[in-house]
Amino acid sequence: MLLIECPWCGPRAETEFSYGGEAGITRPRDPDALSDAEWADYLFCRSNPRGNHRELWNHAHGCRRWFGVERDTVTYRISRSFELYPAAVPETDAALQSGPDNSNGGD
Amino acid sequence: MSESTSRRHVETGVLENRGFLNLRLDPHKEKAVKAAEQILGQAVPLVSNTYGSGEHRVYWLGPDEWLIETDAGDVVALENELAMALAGSSAAINDVSGGYVALRIVGADARTVLAKGCTLDLHPPEFRPGRCARTRLARTTILLAADGEPDSYTIIAARSFTDYLRRWLAHAAEK
Amino acid sequence: MQAAQANRLREGGRIDRSRPLKFSLNGKAYTGFAGDTLASALIANGVGLVERSFKLRRPRGIFGSGAEEPNVIVQVGEGAEAQPGLPATRVELRDGLIAHTARGWPSVRFDIGAINDLFGRILGAGFYYKTFMYPRSWWKYYESAIRRSTGFGRAPAASDPDAYEHRNAHCDVLVAGGGPAGLMAALVAAKSGARVILADDGTEFGGSLLACGEDVAGAPAADWIAGIVAELGEQPDCVLLPRGAVLGYHDHDFLTIAERCDSGEPVERGLHPPVRERLWRIRAKRVILAQGGFERPLAFCNNDRPGVMLASAVSTYIHRYAVLPGRRAVVFTNNDSAYRTALDLAVAGAAVAAIVDSRPGGGGELAIRARDLGIPVLQGRVVCDVTGRHRVKGVSVAEWSGDSWENISKTAHFDCDLLAVSGGWSPAVHLHSQAGGQLDWSEAQLCFLPSRARQCHDSAGAGNGKQSLGDCLIDGLRAGTEAVAKLGLTPIAIEAPDAGSAREAPIEALWRVPAEKEADRCLKQFIDFQNDTTVADIRLAVREGYRNVEHVKRYTALGFGTDQGKLGNINGMAVLADVLGKTIPEVGTTTFRPVYTPVRFGTVAGESVGALYDPVRQTALHEWHEAVGAPMEVVGQWHRPWYFPRDGEDLHTAVARECLAVRNSVGAMDASTLGKIDARGPDVVKFLERIYTHNVGRMKVGRCAYGIMLGEDGMVMDDGVMARLGENHFYLTTTTGGAAGVLNWLESWLQTEWPELEVYLTSLTEHFSTIALAGPNSRNLLEKLGCDIPLDRESFPFLTVRAANLAGMPVQLFRVSFSGELAFEINIGSHLALQMWRKVMDAGREFDIIAYGTETMHVLRAEKGFIIVGQETDGSVTPVDLGMNWLLSKEKDFLGKRSLARPDCLREDRKQLVGLLSSDQRTVLPEGTQLIEQTACGVLETRPVPMCGHVTSSYFSPSLGHPIALALVAGGRARKGDNVFAALPGREPLPVEVVSPAFYDPKGERQNV
């Protein structure tokens, strides 16, 4: 069972949280302007990296806040939790490495 | 408080005549916070997972959400006063008295009984008087608060789960 | 017949001779002492052969002394209390204990399955997969026969009467294992101010110290242990858990411990039985793994005969339990530790016929001591075979040069009744590996040692490869001190106590002793005793193409079963490496997974059984429903009244009465479980426009609307009535099941996507109760109750909401209808709800009011063709499929809108919501029934039969007098008037007519009066 650090409540057991998938998927401003393929990419395609993964968690049974977590999908180690807003999301080295240009596929 | 005793050194009971208001407010809006505090006659806690005691208890639920526990008879008046004071500052105040039941668990084994179903570290330095937390107890979500007196905790539970939670507590206290 | 406890030594041991205990195995009575395990008591009574092996039915005796015991797996207790799958070495003896072995029943001597041994050839590796697969149709017979004759016990038929519980705990330092290293680590951590939990699987702390004759700090080991345990007990934040098996090391330093709480004595169960086993769920900051090591057996022919035993187990039985497992022993080893066993045997009065040491150079200091006692020591020799079937009678010894696998020849024979073996030691790295830690192969010690940790753990003592007692104590102290320092505390200075250590000669590899008939495929050189995996099986697996250790494990069953390879894994890997021509580290280990030792289902379940299995959510009116005897329907965790029978009515009769009462007069329903959300803020309209498909902004204050929410994939996610209470104030309702999820989902959009919107959402699900009044007399009933607002059609039209005072109580009154009748919903604070409900029922007597349940609600809405999310929808249904185009705004974007224009959502042959009428006017189609096309002559020629849809809701309509059904049918809206066919089990397909889903009052006039 993971121990997840809520930015407001501190470390709490995984059972208090619900998972929200990959962080940083932004809803297109004008969906109608997108081709079917572009829309499908927004809807269905996720980076699924081996290693550092930025993801959303909701402290559903606590303060009800959504926040971001950087978690290694191999070791499950959580390197940090961060508020999504209002503070801007600082990019760490690890986060940069898992960017879309980096081929982090499985081995 | 209606009491039940058990094999362990612990007593549990329902706190009667409690009323609850849910307050949503942007804590950065100082004027609104001040206005609310003036009506409440006490501070709105801005530190995570703490509550303030005074005429009412004001529990921190989230960075812009509080639960005010007060006498059931005062809820309507307090809600109206707060609504007036906060008018125009886009706050939300809701009477949620029907939604919660407050329980108290007291005794030397209270912490042990809670630890059977709660993953919080309840060790006194970690969870001392003045602290509160929304968390899980058994299979429900509760608001747990460490009371001013040692070995005394308040559990605020969703009404529909109360029967289950009382059974669970009675069971846990028997072991 | 042997005398009682003939093998019990006259003195010594940690048993209480003043407390004799009676017990039985397979119906035969014995006695032992308090402090015994079942295994030690059996050995004391001279019981050699106690079980048959899993596959080959070979006679087996007790081989080990702890969790590694592979052979004697017993079922303890009878009836509901029976507990299967326990190694006899972990069963604490108690008075009246009844044990049965799993397979040697009724008699281990004449087990019929022993014929398997003679047919060992066909039961080689992979026999599960190969032998019984042909002819294929016979497998069902084979399977039941195999299943009957295997397994480690029989599951009790009745439910477990015992109580179990869970306990969450936090600590700074968790020490797993209370042997010399663990005790030292716990001591320094606790005295330095850390919160410590010390757990050990044994009944008392001490670990290997309990099984040796060595002194610590100049005193007997037992005295030293008692002193340390007392000191730990005085520390304020130190929890001691003897009988606590650390089961698993999970993510983020979360560990589970099963603590056996009862002593096994019979108890008065009564209403509140005491806890039998407790599952500790521990979050630790640092973990010290000090679980010691496991001695390895040696692989030679017939190495599984009863009377062959691990050398350390022999020493344990002598020192801890004061039993002598044999009178004339041979010790066979490739390292120094077994010399201690030879010395122990000699001191205890057994004759040691020989120490057979495979190392040409022999042993170190201990070897000299053995020679001094007159024990023959044979160097460069191996035991190559064992004689005796039900008990060791003697061993054959051969010369061994250490590098030749050929031409081994017997040189001597020794009579003996006990063969103590030692193939070296493997640290118990299970938890280290579960935690993700790495293992490094040590060529010097011939074992895997824990190396880099992935979580916050460290290993100490024998579990860290330390061999002498002195080194283990020092290593425990080091680990404890380092853990304390890593926590930021100041470690106190403690000195490790003096303990003896002998200069040892290094271990030499001996993974397998060559056999006389090397080519024999049936060589009985056992690697995994519990699974009857032999050297020959591993070779066979390789011959058949298996290379990866994980595959070989599964093919040969190596490391399966209750001991999970504690005994045989390393030897198996070494044999595999040899066959493959690789090194052991190249072959690697299999994955270690929780749990470390078998655990009871009751322990895993904890309190969550019976009435506490899952929370029951009750509405504020529950008391009333129960008092009138309404059967409950479980919806999520809610218990909702299903129907309200009168005078012994069944479901069908009661529902027919309830439906007609609503259609003709008035009925009341508890609709409190609906999700309710207060939404307000300056941007609430903007927000809800994006969430709902209809034009929210156009709603006037006081208006209600039926709204649906779509996922971004365009599929219907939830629905409900929503109302505009103020300019910037809305009240949303959700489905019962969707309440919590919808609120979190709405928050996710607000918090992660549109933080600029100032909107507050507050759940009012629990605060408000909802009483639905439906039927032509509902307005009259409200008037009779006393309402402070006008209720006529013009003042309070359909789909509006009013704050009102009803019967003296403040309410929100909604004029909405889920039945198609004139209807109102009363929202009232749950603390007042029961009072209101009683007033409603009293006032309603004049109109013959009835209470109706979920079933009638379903029938009424199905008659109208109203959907239920989760019944008509399943995550693959769009609003267009449901015929709800009228709800989709063309003027704005909303979640999921773009998806409705994806090609798949535009297909004309998508399944669409329709009504169905059974052609026979009688058959209520089972929900879920598949709908098929059928040719005119009734012969279906295509296989599989093409399916064109399925039934989503189906009832008998009391108002219409015939069955009705809702269904999703491919291209269904264009097929009205067509017949499709319902595939019914055991019947000819039934023709059903596709019709509009609105069966009753299709124009909706009744709700608008």
Ligand SMILES: [Zn+2]
């Ligand atoms: Zn939180």
